[in-house]
Amino acid sequence: MKFETAQMKRLIDLIKNKYFLVTLAFVVWMIFFDKNDLFSQYEYHQQLDKLKQEEAFYKIETEKVNKDLDELTSDKAKLEKFAREKYLMKKDNEDVFVIIHENKK
Template sequence: MKRLLDLIKNKFFLVTVAFMVWMTFFDKNDLFSQYDYHQQLNKLKQEEAFYKTETDKVNKDLSELTSDKAKLEKFAREKYLMKKDNEDVFVIVHDSKK
């Protein structure tokens, strides 16, 4: 009991405990903020990976469309419903409620 009382009266121990409490709860960069920053960083890394893959897909499509006229025509017909003068385009819409 005496050792515990001496430890509590030690000024270095008290300063260390006060510092730890301050850094854990009251500082601008406390543990809770660091956890939130870590979560945001992980989310941003996932978004970065997603956008990189999407950019790669778009660049691949772009290179295919600029190099091949048949693929360009297919793309225009599928995405923008373009047609030739003597053709009819039928658009089938599936009901998503089923």
């Protein structure tokens, strides 16, 4: 019993200590009320992860587009094929027929 009362007295003295109270108030303020609180930091971290994924995706897409551009500027046959497929271009003596498949539901 004597040991428990000594611990209680020590705890009460700690709670009455002004330095402890100021430190506790500071920690609570930083965790919950500051503009950079824990919840905001978590959201920022999630947003950063999403932006990193988007960056990786766009780097891959940029590499693909640059590769296609190099192929189109260096090879005339590929340029002609690209123009025919994407923009339905044709030569003067040709006819182009576009076939559209209807989806049956």
